Amino acid sequence: MYVAVKGGERAIDNAHAFLAEERRGDPEVAEIGTDQIREQLRLAVNRVMAEGSLYDPDLAALAIKQARGDLIEAVFLIRAYRTTLPRLGYAKPVDTAQMAVTRRISATFKDAPGGQILGPTFDYTHRLLDFTLMANGEAPTAPLVPAKPGAVPHITTFLGQDGLIEAARPDDTAPSDLTREPMELPASRATRLQAITRGDEGFILSLAYSTQRGYGRTHAFVGELRIGMVAVEMDIPELGFAICIGEVEVTECETVNQFKGSKTEPPQFTRGYGLTFGQNERKSIAMSLVDRALRWKELGEDFTGAPAQDEEFVLMHADNVQATGFLEHIKLPHYVDFQSELELIRKLRAEVLAQREAAE
Structure with missing residues (x-):
């Protein structure tokens, strides 16, 4: 047994060395820098920050490099590092109406108050591979257009003025912190939104798509x-007021959803909401659809059995780090368990064969 343990340690060390060699790739090719990942693979960096619950582009870029581009592994690294950081306090809720906007669109009003800003988007590209990026490098780009400063009101507030959309429902209860407290079901909407924000983008996207295909009440x-x-502002006790400690980039989506009314509410539109770190619009839209689907009980609707309406199903399966850990643990040694199963199968087969022989 001792020999096996020593051999196992040596094999693990060699596996780590092999992994480092594979991560580096051909040494004749220039090493990629974390600054290049941060600036040129921003959407990957944004996803890692969102699902890792840590806003730090440099660390997210480092995690992506270390993980060889495996974004779930990078999220795992970021979350592990996050647990080592001290908690100095809580920031005040960010005011997205004061956002310095780089992109702002609406599918409900063509002439949206405050204007529509296309910003950086794939929406109007042809989705054709640009081989010049491989052959000649990139052409010089025009200077970036600065973000639009000043207050930009939310479009849903204009619907609210006529009572056409449900009023925002403030909750004075302090939200739980999923990074420090285990999740309990049933969960508050604030807890659900935290879980969906941290959830795997692909999983949330699939759930959102299912609601659009009829598995839920989300025609948005x-x-x-x-x-x-x-x-980002934080109250400083010594000063007695809040100060700005920095800025973060976020993507916010509000969906407008049909609602036929209930015993207590008149027909009106209802809301779905999504907010993520960085430019991450696919995730934020998907979040808002799933958020609305999960609100069926709050709005007095019927449960149709759709996966996106099932709080336990959504929240307990959305986290890619937990899912990865449970999935990948089955590749670790299970020799004793398997031997037990093997003996059971042999015993059952022997009993069946004995019965057949006795019958003959």
């Missing part, structure tokens, strides 16, 4: 999608 319009920088 994008009331507004906006991307930009928001100020």
Whole structure:
């Protein structure tokens, strides 16, 4: 047994060395820098920050490099590092109406108050491979257009003025912190939104798509999608007031959903909401659809059995780090368990064969 343990340690060390060699690739090719990942693979960096619950582009870029581009592994690395950081306090809720907007669109109003800003988007590209990026490098780009400063009102507020959409429902209860407390079911909407924000983008996207195909009550319009920088403020006890400690880039989506009314509510539109770190609009739209589907009980609707309406199904399966850990643990040694199963199968087969022989 001792020999096996020593051999196992040596094999693990060699596996780590082999992994480092594979990560580096051909040494004749220049090593990629974390600054290149941060600046040129921003959408990957944004996803890692969102699902890792840590806004730090440099660390996210490092995690992506270390993980060889495996974004779930990079999320795992970021979350592990996050647990080592001290908690200095809680920031005040960000005011997205004061966002310095780089992209703002609405699918509900063509002439949206405040204007529509296309910003950086794949929406109008032809999805054709640009081989010049491989052959000649990139052409010089024009200077970036600065973000639009000042207050930009949310479009749903204009629907609210006529009572056409449900009023925002403030909750004075302090939200739980999923990074420090285990999730309990049933969960509050704030807890659900945290879990969906941290959830795997592909899983949330699939759930959102299922609602659009009829597995849930989500026939939605994008009331507004906006991307930009928001100020992060924190109360300083020694000063007695809040100060801005920095800015973060976020993507916010509000969907406008049909609602036929209930015993207590008149027919009106209802809301779905999504907010993520960085430019991450596919995730934020998907979030808002799933958020709305999960609100069926709050709005007095019927449960149709759709997966996106099932709180336990959504929240307990959305986290890619937990899912990865449970999935990948089955490749670790299970020799004793398997031997037990093997003996059971042999015993059952022997009993069946004995019965057949006795019958003959």
